[in-house]
Amino acid sequence: MTWNLRYAPHLGYRPPYQPLFTASVGSDDPFDHVSFATERQFAGVLYAAARMRSAPEQERVGNALARHRLDAGCMLYTAFDQLRNTSWATSSADARRWIENELAEAIAATKRLGTRRLAVLGGARNQVPIALQHAAFIESLRYAADLHLRAASSSACKR
Template identity: 30%
Template sequence: MGWTLRYTGHLGLRGPEAPLFRHSARSADPFDQIDRLADLGFAGVQDNYAAFRAPEDQARIAAHATRRGLVMGSFVHDPAHWNQPCWSVVGAEARAALDAALTHSLETAQRIGGTVITCVTGRDPHADLLRQRTAMAENLRRAGDRAARAGVKLCVEATAAAWLPDMLVDSLDTALAIVRAADHPAVRLMFDAGHVAMDGADILAAYRRVQGLIGAVQLADMPRDGSVGRIDVGGGRTDWVPFLNAVRADGYDGLFEIEHEPETDSAEGEALLIARLAGVDRALSGTVGG
């Protein structure tokens, strides 16, 4: 199947045991998932939990992806503590722990050939929010030099409070403020269109506000009934074509990561996901523009 954009599938969003095509691939094994993605003509594979895997498994998965012509997408920094206030720490001991976790993430990136590390973090309910966000920006600035030397971007992701409560970066504007305060070329935004839309924003207008600071793009649609959720691209109420054409026109040449699970947990649901995505992809205009 030919695609206009460079899409990825994932090896699990809620955990590595639930990859995107666990019903229609031969198995949930990463090799079988990679084969399915390659057979579909996808450009990459996203392994959120890469940092959980043993070093030899990281290398094996990345090597198989390369054999099948796929590149590695983003993965989550320190997935064991993703919802803890790790990026907003202060003090020598806490920052030493943060540095150790960053070392592990950078080593993971080197083994898999990844260039995007997703940075999400919880908040301390007993500490001042502004101080926590200021500390996060300072820690990202400190980490930026190490990331740059490794050829990696640290991408700050805003998560919608309706989906993930108690997170420190709970709006795109907050993420933008942190990235600007960090003021480092290796610290960028993860533009998760699903979280942006879930927060009530028009994704095209939101993109216009932050373009030039985006390191990676993730996609999920919103249910038509107005409920909170993340469903198949093309299956909900998001107007994808002007947004995706604007991103293309802006010169973005990275991956478009499918950051959701099938609306229906079945082989039929996975087939519908592909059909909906293909419909959106076909609708993209030949002349890019916003």
Template identity: 30%
Template sequence: MDRSNFLKSSLLATGAILAGNAAIGCTTDPAATINTAPGKPFNLNYGPHDSMFKNSAGSNFLDQIQFAYDQGFRGIEDNGMASRPAAEQEKIGNLLARLKMSMGVFVVDKGGNGANTLTAGKQEYIDIFLNGCRQAVEVSKRCGGKLATVVPGDFTRNLPLDIQNANVITALRKGAEILEPHGIVMVLEPLSDTPDLYLRTSAQTYMICKAVNSPSCKILFDMYHMQKNEGNIINNIKLTWDEIGYFQVGDNPGRNEPTTGEVNYKNIFKFLHQKGYKGVIGMEHGNSLPGKEGEARVIQAYRESDMFL
């Protein structure tokens, strides 16, 4: 074959491949995802939150949980669980038990924030935090959740950093004393929202957990925040693995579902599966598209990212 014929043949072959790939891409309809594998569980236990599927399932969170189950999800999380009426907490817990779904995190009410930061060492702030821990025990009994998110709060700039560290560790030890007899784990979440936040990296949170030295104090590794603050996600998970109690997901930039940003969640999910992680992975992010189309796209994104086997 001479050079000109060879080039023509190569171009024709390349065109056929590209056309085939384009045809495959055109068949990926986000709205069709809901019916592709109804009820088939994912390889990992991803947990949606209230309102994530409200356009498809309605505004009632119980209906949204049932919808999530029908799509293959086997967990939920609910940051606002503690603020729900007790009867609603019980209904959620009963539905999760009936469906054999797992409850992920709920947030300890006023469990340390800018207004009552644990870094300050003030007794009034510690009391607010400990009351939140006691409330978490009652919430846990009703909804079945055993993981409670705690954010220690902001830096106290007029105190040396080591004093702030000691204040946080002391308060968390007292919280662990309340939670540990009930098998509840507070998970400490380093955040990226503002530079005033005290807890910022996985290594810092690891150090705090080691110092508290309780099975009721672990790391909440939110991969959206950790991508922003430190990157190198898989390696940092390896370094802090024995103190991680929970994971959350959100792509960056945008804080939406996987496949919308720069984080390779398929590789991360494969790593977590290989490590044997069985807990809920909280879907703490928004939907990149509005309405039912956006909700179908979320489901499709998790199906795509979950195809690591």
């Protein structure tokens, strides 16, 4: 069977460690779900919670995806308990440091997994006008893009 659309099951989203086809696969192991996706001719898998998994597991799943030529989908930049962190909507040095640390971990995970897409979500602060938070979020995204470009050029120079 050939798909006309690029479908991909998730390896855990809500809740983060329960893959979509656990009953069909008979396991929660993401590696087994990559094999299942391959057998069913899915385009890839969504491994949004990969950032919360160990580096060896990320690498194992990334290698399996590459071997089967499957797409890794997007990955959340941080752990689920930090998704509402307000640093993205804040223009302080502490917020920038937090973002930089989270992105360093996320970028390393994307390399192990083989994805090129990070999903960034942020919390809002009730006491600050939303327009100011949007402006800070935009500046934080620009800052994140600069960090990513520096990391990408640094790895390109090492090759």
